[in-house]
Amino acid sequence: MRLLFFICALLSTPTFAQQFNRQDTLRGSNTEFRNFWDVQRYVVTVEPDFDQKSLKGSNRIEFQVTEQRTNPVFQIDLQQPMHYAIDHSSFPYKTHRREGDFIFIEALGRFSKGSRHSVTLSYHGVPTEAKNAPWDGGWVFKRDSLQRPFASVAQEGIGTSVWLPLKDTWDDEPDRGLDMTIITPESLVGVGNGRLVKLESSQGKKYYTWRVESPINGYSIVPSIGSYVNFKDTFNGEGGTLDLDYWVLDYNLPKAQRQFTQVKPMLQAFEYWFGAYPFYKDSYKVVETPYLGMEHQSNVAYGNGYRNGYLGRDLSGTGVGLKWDFILIHETGHEWFANNITAKEKADMWIHEAFTSYSETLFTEKYLDTESANRYVQGTRQNIKNDRPIIGHYGVAQSGSGDMYYKGANMLHTIRQIINDDGKFRQIMRGLNSEFRLQTPSSTQIENYISKHSGVDLSTVFDQYLRTTKIPVLEYYQKDGDLYYRYQNTVPHLNLPIRLTNGLVLEPTSAFKKVKCSADPQALFNSNYYLQYQRVNP
Numbered sequence: 001m002r003l004l005f006f007i008c009a010l011l012s013t014p015t016f017a018q019q020f021n022r023q024d025t026l027r028g029s030n031t032e033f034r035n036f037w038d039v040q041r042y043v044v045t046v047e048p049d050f051d052q053k054s055l056k057g058s059n060r061i062e063f064q065v066t067e068q069r070t071n072p073v074f075q076i077d078l079q080q081p082m083h084y085a086i087d088h089s090s091f092p093y094k095t096h097r098r099e100g101d102f103i104f105i106e107a108l109g110r111f112s113k114g115s116r117h118s119v120t121l122s123y124h125g126v127p128t129e130a131k132n133a134p135w136d137g138g139w140v141f142k143r144d145s146l147q148r149p150f151a152s153v154a155q156e157g158i159g160t161s162v163w164l165p166l167k168d169t170w171d172d173e174p175d176r177g178l179d180m181t182i183i184t185p186e187s188l189v190g191v192g193n194g195r196l197v198k199l200e201s202s203q204g205k206k207y208y209t210w211r212v213e214s215p216i217n218g219y220s221i222v223p224s225i226g227s228y229v230n231f232k233d234t235f236n237g238e239g240g241t242l243d244l245d246y247w248v249l250d251y252n253l254p255k256a257q258r259q260f261t262q263v264k265p266m267l268q269a270f271e272y273w274f275g276a277y278p279f280y281k282d283s284y285k286v287v288e289t290p291y292l293g294m295e296h297q298s299n300v301a302y303g304n305g306y307r308n309g310y311l312g313r314d315l316s317g318t319g320v321g322l323k324w325d326f327i328l329i330h331e332t333g334h335e336w337f338a339n340n341i342t343a344k345e346k347a348d349m350w351i352h353e354a355f356t357s358y359s360e361t362l363f364t365e366k367y368l369d370t371e372s373a374n375r376y377v378q379g380t381r382q383n384i385k386n387d388r389p390i391i392g393h394y395g396v397a398q399s400g401s402g403d404m405y406y407k408g409a410n411m412l413h414t415i416r417q418i419i420n421d422d423g424k425f426r427q428i429m430r431g432l433n434s435e436f437r438l439q440t441p442s443s444t445q446i447e448n449y450i451s452k453h454s455g456v457d458l459s460t461v462f463d464q465y466l467r468t469t470k471i472p473v474l475e476y477y478q479k480d481g482d483l484y485y486r487y488q489n490t491v492p493h494l495n496l497p498i499r500l501t502n503g504l505v506l507e508p509t510s511a512f513k514k515v516k517c518s519a520d521p522q523a524l525f526n527s528n529y530y531l532q533y534q535r536v537n538p
Contacts, residue, residue, distance in 0.1 A: 020396045023100045026075065027159070028345060028397030030171065033075030033104060036067040039167050040116065041176040046164075046223050047183035050149040053141045055082075056124040057183075059165050060090075062176070063118065065111045072111055074119070076103040077161035077168035082125040084165055091119035101161065121165040128162050130154055133291035134301075138162055142290040144227060144249055149188060152224040152289045152301065159397070160218045171344045171440045173215040177282075181209045182223045189228040191247045193220060193299045194282040212298065213281050215438045217342045220297035224287050229253055235267050235284070238276035242267070243283040252288065255306035260286065262325055266332060269366035270359065275430040278340035278437065286328070293327035295334030295356075302327055315406075316379030320364060320372045333359030341436045341446075347392040348443040349399040350466060354390075354408020355429075361409065362429075377413050378527055380406040386469040391443060401469075410530035411465040417528050418461070419454045420499060428453050460494045465530075472496060472531040474508060476521055477538045483517035484538065486510060496531070500524040 025031070043060040061076070071094065078084050079101040086096055092108045103121075111117065130138035130153075137158025144150045153163060161168040179197075182190025184206050192210030200207040226249055233244040244263060248256040267284070271277060277284060282298040292311070294301040304311060304327035314321035337355035358377070365373035384407045392400035401407075416425050428450055435449060443466070451458045464472060468491060476485040487494055487508040498506045501524050504515065517524070525533050 020393065024396040026102050027077070029395040030169070031075060033073050034167060034169065036065060036069050036072060037063045037074065038066050039063050039172050039174045041174045042166060042178045042221070044164065044178065044180040044221065045183065046180070048151055048225060050141060050151065052126065053129060054124070054126045055163055058120055058122040060118050060120040061166065062116065065113055065115050065117070068113045069111045071109070072107055074105045074107060076105065076121060076165050077101060077159065078103055078123060078165040079128065079159065079162050082123055082127055082163060085122045087120035091117070103165065123165050128158065134294050140290045146251070148227045150226040150290045152291070153222055154291055154294055156219045156294065160221055164221065166218060168218055170217060170342055170346065173217055173342065173440065175215050177212040177214055178216055178221060179209060179211050180221065180223065181207055182225065183207055184225050188225050189247070191224045191228060191287050191299070193222065193297055214279055216297050217339060220299070220339060222296040222299060222301065224289055226288070231257065235264055237267060238271050239280040242277055242280050245283050245285040247285065248288045252306065259306040259325060262328055265367055266329055266363060269363045270333065270336065272366060273362045273426055273429050274336040275433045278335060278433065293331045295331045295338050297335065297339040300331045304328070315383060316376045317382055318375045318379035320368070320376040320379070323368060324363070329360055329363050330356060336433050340433055340438060342440045344440045344442045345394060346397050346399045347394045349392070350390045350404035350408045351443065351446055353404040354412055357405045357409035358412045361413065374528055377409060381410060381530065386471065389468060390466045407465060413528055414530045415450065415458060415461060417499060417526065418456055418458070418497060424454065457495055460491055461496055463491045464494055474498065474531055474533050475536045476533065477536055478517070478521065479538055481516060481518045482514040483521055484512045484514045486512045498529055499526060501526055
């Protein structure tokens with residue numbers, strides 16, 4: 001079974017047509033209980049109990065009112081079976097109630113536009129435990145090989161509200177970042193996002209306070225606890241000197257020091273293609289976790305066993321993927337696409353996964369060579385299922401097909417062939433990260449930007465690959481020194497010209513066209529386009 005099947009299982013749904021309910025709408029839409037206030041900062045504490053597999057802590061949610069309300073109702077997300085309490089002294093309210101995974105607080109008073117407030121909720125309970133992180137969501141309570149506690153959480157799909165009360169929506173990141181204090185026994189270390197700003201000890205416990213100054217997407221807010229040791233380095237990049245911070249289990253230190261020599265050439269390649277690493281002020285960090293990996297902002301979760309490939313295997317089937325560490329490369333690519341640019345909602349999650357999957361190819365091109373990069377991206381097509389569209393249902397926190405990974409990457413590779421100007425393509429990649437820096441754009445915004453700056457109307461190309469399961473078929477035959485060709489299995493008026501290896505450009509439509517060509521077309525077709533070539537009888 002192909003390994004990518006498991007990657008694609010993230011957020012996948014069992015059927016093409018699905019019924020949604022009120023809980024889905026509350027989870028995935030900008031409800032009347034969310035749309036009048038903007039999160040400014042989270043101040044989080046979290047303390048795990050490893051024996052009980054439980055958590056307790058608090059979250060002070062600082063926010064600004066964007067539309068005036070009187071006695072408004074606020075929606076705070078916290079999934080069952082977690083329990084909560086509201087600090088009445090800091091936030092006067094009339095009533096509160098729970099509806100499934102959502103808390104509704106009826107506040108008292110007039111909330112004027114532009115005014116700033118905060119509400120503090122404490123929480124406790126046994127959170128959902130992941131059965132197979134990171135593909136299903138929840139906390140991971142494990143033991144390292146020396147039987148010491150080792151814990152973290154994987155929550156992109158299930159949502160951070162699996163443990164923490166917050167506004168659990170992608171389109172509202174805390175503008176002024178995050179403070180997170182992780183409380184551990186004396187023998188363990190707590191690692192969060194950003195920089196360690198305070199470490200205190202009291203009554204047999206340690207208090208690790210981590211600070212993020214940049215806006216941060218909710219599912220990136222992650223504590224990890226283990227018997228960590230730390231080593232550091234620096235990278236001289238486009239944004240100056242970037243601090244590199246590594247937290248690994250003590251007995252894995254020598255392996256980590258060897259394996260993470262890939263970090264500097266990786267960052268060099270990504271900055272070339274995408275622009276400066278987005279979070280210089282929060283540092284770059286890799287943290288060993290008790291599961292395979294995730295893209296937590298300034299806190300890359302790593303569990304690939306200090307091996308190249310994906311758990312020692314190559315997802316492309318070409319051998320190229322064994323030249324570098326898949327989790328290190330892929331999850332770091334998300335710092336640009338997922339953490340710097342975060343999709344407005346889960347239906348547009350391809351913005352995260354297509355660009356990041358293609359970052360594997362772009363890294364390979366800089367790290368190795370163009371031929372290896374092309375073989376790699378073409379090889380990943382073996383993982384594409386074409387089971388349902390890449391874009392999911394809007395307003396219900398549902399993503400589309402797992403094909404957002406490598407079908408999405410091959411769509412971008414195809415667009416690169418259409419543009420036929422790597423300088424321009426690179427400027428588009430960098431421009432996206434500048435234009436939408438620390439923002440939450442929609443798919444339409446991303447699509448329009450690429451069309452505008454490429455000088456090519458790519459709307460039908462995006463429709464073809466993102467909104468259908470159909471792969472274009474170029475039908476062709478030769479007769480009397482002419483090549484006849486047309487498109488089948490496409491959206492109407494697909495604008496996808498094909499450049500042959502001899503420089504000849506075909507502009508297929510649904511009707512046969514012809515061009516002078518006596519050479520064997522199969523030798524001229526460019527495999528970098530993600531489409532099918534099919535010889536037919538005249």
